Amino acid sequence: MLRWGNCRSVAVCNWRSGAVLGRFVSHEHEVTKVTCAHDSNRVFSASRDRTVMMWELHGTSGPRQRFPGHELVVTGLAVSPDVSRLCTGSRDNTVRKWDVETGECLCRAALSRNLVTHLCWVPGEPYVMQTSEDKTIRMWDSRELRVAHTFPGKQHIQTSCDVSQDGRYCLSSSSGFAGEGCEATLWDLRQTRSRVREYRGHLQTMASCVFLPRGPALTPSIATSSHDSKVKVWDRDTGACLATACLEGAGPLASLAACDSSTLLCASFHSGIHVLQLRHREELELEEVAVF
Structure with a gap:
């Protein structure tokens, strides 16, 4: 399991024993979200420092890849099942898609008032679900990074x-x-x-x-x-x-x-x-x- 907090670090723990298996420290401000893909040794963390970082569980202590570019705190993370693509969302009203290996931002979509609160990938599909402070749930098509559907507002x-x-x-x-x-x-x-x-x-x-x-x-x-x-x-x-x-x-x-x-x-x-x-x-x- 993954754990984070206001110490700006990410800890990897054994959920059965609570033992800390590893700790990653590099963000300049508090970590806001963490995620990983099933059967992958890569961990992704988002922060108030407006960046996302990728860590290797059995690699060096430093980040394997950095994803800078958001203008405000990053509040959403979703990694594709094959761990080749990463989608991120922020309070800057944007959703971005990244190449995991190169760290390149492949595309960016901005929507007015879309203060992202969470992202998750739909298993077996190219779609990403997103919640927002504007009270809506959106389905993004990650291939073109466009909104495929917006659900009725709450x-x-x-x-x-x-x-x-x-x-x-x-x-x-x-x-x-x-x-x-x-x-x-x-x-x-x-x-x-x-x-x-x-x-x-x-x-x-x-x-x-x-x-x-x-x-x-x-x-x-x-x-x-x-x-x-x-x-x-x-x-x-x-x-x-x-x-x-x-x-x-x-x-x-x-x-x-x-x-x-x-x-x-x-x-x-x-x-x-x-x-x-x-x-x-x-x-x-x-x-x-x-x-x-």
Whole structure:
């Protein structure tokens, strides 16, 4: 797993033990996003210093490649499955596509008021999903870096997004307060006219949303984290909340990562990374099993 913070560094940790396997330090300001591709030893980090860097897990301590050019903080990262292309987004209203090997910016697209909050690649497709502070979710065709579709606008800022492993669905999360907004929304990428379902129950901004890998004994599920210090697991198809973990003292909860069908990692503002496990007892329970 990857971890970052206001120390301007990226740490690679073993999520089972919490042991730090490596640390990368080169950004001039705080790291905002990190990502990597499955089965790749390359890690990408974005920063408030307006740059993106690529690191080799088993390489030198310095960055393998740099991607400068954005005019404001970089807030979105998505790498293609073959790790040949990188898409980045920023508060400068632009999305850019890069050649990973050369660091060359291949193309740039600017949209008014498009303050990017998150990017994710659609598995098996040339499309990239994007959320924005203008309350919209966009689908970009990465080949020409043009908007292929814009989904119906929401009432609140869209903070993050994720795409299911089969590439059929997109999930987005909303900002909010006192239960107003604070929802996740499921979108069908094949029929893009309207939302499929909403998931409501958080009381403050929903910071992150992810699809859980399908396990042999689990219905299709999603997970969400919020500034209300709670992580929730939902039945994707019915919208029912299956389990909730309250991480008291952790402060606002930020990003989520699914390790497998029953294990989640949740980053917090005040207490590091929380490891959460789904337990099958009389009812499905979400328990904290470690913090590092």
